[in-house]
Amino acid sequence: MKKTNWFRINVLKEEQWLNGFLQQGYKITKVTSWRSGFVFEKTSQAYVVRIDCQKAMKKEAFEEYKLMYEDFGWSYLQGSRSSGKHYWQKVSEGQEADQLFSDRQSTKNYYKQLMNYSLMFALPFFVLSCILFQQGTLSPDNMYLTRGLWDMEGSLFWKAFLFETPFALLRLFCPLIVIGSAILSLSAYYEYRKLQQQV
Amino acid sequence: MKKHPLLPLSETMHYILIALQEPLHGYAIMQKIDELSEGAVHLAAGTLYGALDNMAKYDWIEQVGLEGRRKIYHITPEGQRILAVEKARLVHLLSLY
Numbered sequence: 001m002k003k004t005n006w007f008r009i010n011v012l013k014e015e016q017w018l019n020g021f022l023q024q025g026y027k028i029t030k031v032t033s034w035r036s037g038f039v040f041e042k043t044s045q046a047y048v049v050r051i052d053c054q055k056a057m058k059k060e061a062f063e064e065y066k067l068m069y070e071d072f073g074w075s076y077l078q079g080s081r082s083s084g085k086h087y088w089q090k091v092s093e094g095q096e097a098d099q100l101f102s103d104r105q106s107t108k109n110y111y112k113q114l115m116n117y118s119l120m121f122a123l124p125f126f127v128l129s130c131i132l133f134q135q136g137t138l139s140p141d142n143m144y145l146t147r148g149l150w151d152m153e154g155s156l157f158w159k160a161f162l163f164e165t166p167f168a169l170l171r172l173f174c175p176l177i178v179i180g181s182a183i184l185s186l187s188a189y190y191e192y193r194k195l196q197q198q199v
Numbered sequence: 200m201k202k203h204p205l206l207p208l209s210e211t212m213h214y215i216l217i218a219l220q221e222p223l224h225g226y227a228i229m230q231k232i233d234e235l236s237e238g239a240v241h242l243a244a245g246t247l248y249g250a251l252d253n254m255a256k257y258d259w260i261e262q263v264g265l266e267g268r269r270k271i272y273h274i275t276p277e278g279q280r281i282l283a284v285e286k287a288r289l290v291h292l293l294s295l296y
Contacts, residue, residue, distance in 0.1 A: 052245060064225075064270055065248055071226035071269075072244035100245035103211045109249060 001026065001040040009121065009181065010188040011085065011114055012195075015051045022047045031078035031087055046092040049077070050100050053113040056082040069100075084117050104199050111196035115189055122185035128178045143168040205253065208285050214240055215250055216274055216282050219260055224269040225251065254278070 003021065008014040018028065021040055027047040030039040057065060062081045069088055070076065079086035092098055101107045136142055140150070144164050152160055205212060218231040228251075229242045251272060254260045259278035264271040274282075 061252070063268065067268055068225040068248050069244045072229070074244060096241065097243075099243050102241060102243035102246045103209060105209050105211065106243075106246040106249050110245065 003038050003040065005036045005038070007180070007184065009118070009184040010191065011051050011053065011117070012191070013188075015049065018049045022049060028077055028087075028089055047089055048092040048098045049087065049089045050074075050098075052086040052088060052100055053084055053110065053117050054086060055113070055116075056084070074100075084120070108196055108199045111192045111199065114192040115196065118185045118189040118192065122182055122189065125178050125182035125185065129175075129182045132175045132178065143171055203257075203281075205257065206281075206285075207288065208281070210240060211242065211246060211250055212254065213285065214242075215247075215254065216259065216278055219272055219274040219278070222263050222271045222273040224266050224271050226269075228272070 001021075005014055005017065008017055018038065021038075022028070023046070025042060025044070025046075026040040027043045027045070028038055028049060029041045031037070032039075052069075054065065059081065066076055073090045073093070074088040075090060077087035077089055088100070090098075096102075101110055144150075144161070145167075146160050146164050149157070149160055149164065208216070214232045214235060215228060218228050218235060223231060225247055229247055232240055232242055251260065255262070255272070257277070258275055259281055260272045261275050262270045263273040
């Protein structure tokens with residue numbers, strides 16, 4: 001079974017989404033390098049997946065990091081020294097043993113890493129959004145290219161308007177993805193911050 | 200004097216420094232703490248990794264060797280000093296009970 005993660009920018013939501021499949025008797029066998037595609041396989045054991053978030057590590061530290069998690073029974077699915085996000089899976093051993101963090105200090109720190117990660121993720125989209133607004137890409141004049149559209153009257157206007165709308169939406173699609181990503185990653189930031197303050 | 204960001208020591212950090220009175224690698228630290236705390240404190244992988252990374256950064260512990268590819272850690276004199284400070288604080292607290 002294959003699943004693709006499209007717009008789940010929030011890491012905790014992504015983890016929940018993945019664990020939903022694992023609870024139905026699957027385990028993850030592969031995460032594609034773009035980290036949005038997951039391959040699942042039926043299994044008789046209950047698995048759990050966790051997404052860890054770490055600052056970029058030196059080669060030696062990364063080795064130590066992986067080795068330690070593996071000693072605790074986790075197997076590494078996907079990530080790299082500088083990917084920020086690391087996917088870990090293991091056979092479920094109960095609520096407490098299935099966590100990556102066991103005290104307040106480290107849980108708080110985990111949310112802080114997620115906050116930094118979402119800000120880094122949001123930054124390019126945010127800058128692009130600002131450029132789009134500044135260039136007026138989102139104003140009706142630039143979206144509807146029919147000349148004199150806004151001076152037309154009555155049914156002629158509506159016909160031309162409705163004819164042009166699908167094209168305008170198409171033109172709007174890319175900017176919407178950019179702005180949507182900026183909004184989603186910023187809202188993830190605020191959710192992490194709320195959780196961090198609750199710990 | 201500005202307070203150290205890791206003080207007062209969390210229960211996790213306390214146990215790790217005490218466990219590292221003898222040289223141990225990561226997983227063995229967790230097992231030792233299970234034993235010392237009589238099962239009350241069971242460290243998770245991320246918590247242990249982060250704590251070791253943090254304490255090595257402040258020179259409270261250091262690498263003293265390898266077992267296979269696993270790093271073996273041991274407490275440093277600075278780590279012992281921190282433990283002594285914490286002990287004095289806790290003894291004082293206890294005397295007030």
